[in-house]
Amino acid sequence: MTMSRGGLVDFEVAFPQGRMTVQQMHEWSGVSIPEILEITHCQEFPVLGPDEQAWELAVDAAATTLDRTGTDPGSISRVIYAGAGYWDAPAWSPAAKVADELGITRAHCFEVTNFCNALTVGMRIAVDGLTPGSDERVLVVAAERFAHAVDRRDPDSKGLFNFGDAASAVLVGGSHHSFAYLGSSARTDPQWCDYFIGDYHDTGVYTRRRGHRKGLSDTYVNNFVTLVGDTLDEIGRKQDDVRFLLINQNDKNIQDRLLTTLDLPPERSVYNHSELGHMGCSDTLIALRRLWDGGALDTGDLVLLATSGAGFSWSVTALEYRAG
Structure with missing residues (x-):
């Protein structure tokens, strides 16, 4: 096996309850259903509903990961929130909100924006910052309102019509990792x-x-x-x-x-x-x-x-x- 500095202890993905359908997009945009299906390849997919928040999905995914691994929230040294910057509110830290909801009180919380590349960037930052030889744990999450940043009434935006919403949580550590x-x-x-x-x-x-x-x-x-x-x-x-x-x-x-x-x-x-x-x-x-x-x-x-x-x-x- 190849030597590594750290890795993914565990991870989880959470989906919202809301759905976006091809029929809706057809009615709003006037783009034909076959044309939309060439992009989506499915009739519907998850998007945040009117009463759902992206940070709540991130908390759900993270809570599952911490519970499954028996991780004490107090042992988390950093919380990294990744995405494109389409947070649930402006001038606000979703990383800090996730930490507060999970009872993580001793971590440095911050955001990383690199659009759909941001989660893997956050994972690299997490691994690179691990203290050598320690049992340090870092939580990397990704969730945002990306589906709502697409104008599905605009036919010229049809190439983005397949954009949906989900949240991921990755527990990164220097030991006992699965990946x-x-x-x-x-x-x-x-x-x-x-x-x-x-x-x-x-x-x-x-x-x-x-x-x-x-x-x-x-x-x-x-x-x-x-x-x-x-x-x-x-x-x-x-x-x-x-x-x-x-x-x-x-x-x-x-x-x-x-x-x-x-x-x-x-x-x-x-x-x-x-x-x-x-x-x-x-x-x-x-x-x-x-x-x-x-x-x-x-x-x-x-x-x-x-x-x-x-x-x-x-x-x-x-x-x-x-x-x-």
Whole structure:
């Protein structure tokens, strides 16, 4: 097994009760149902309802994780809240709110924003900051109101119609972890920084595409291929060692192209598109949870998380399964 500085002790994903349906989006936007299904691949998916808060989902996921691992909230040294910055309220710390609700009173609480790439960034910050040789525990959570930042009455925004809501909580530690954190590589292509920009309106923010510049799909695949190679080089492994490559669920075509380019069969990834839309930062953990709960992992399996976020940033994170 590869040596690691720390890893994922446990993690959980929570979903809201609200739902967004293709029929609703069709009625609001005028875009045909077949066109919408080309993007969503499912008839409905979870979004926050009018009485639901993202931070509450984060608390639910975190509470389950802490209870399942028998972790004392007082032992948590940091709470990192990850996302795009679409919090439940402005000028406010959701990380501190989560800590308060969980009884975490001695931690440094702060936020990390890198859009749908933020959770893996938060995990890296958590691992890099662990005190060597200690039993330190760090809580990384991700939850926001991303689905509500899409104007589903705007036909030109149909490429974002699959954006839903979910929350993840990851307990990171220097010992007794189920997934060793081996390393990661990340990069940003600033030429795409203005491709999506939010607009303020009376009740919040809508994210819109600016222009119709071509080439983003190619950029996605090229960056992921490069970062897979960089990450494997960093940890001293080869592509044949990769058991699973888990990818953000924002575009099924990109996932298909990436696997084909890397000569990986579909069964070496997870496709949740028939059940879920793009669940923000939580996509790859939803897929990893499915593999773990389904008994698909063996001790020593190498799993790569390929994540991306508007801006545009990409990263590949290498985990090794240790709990089998």
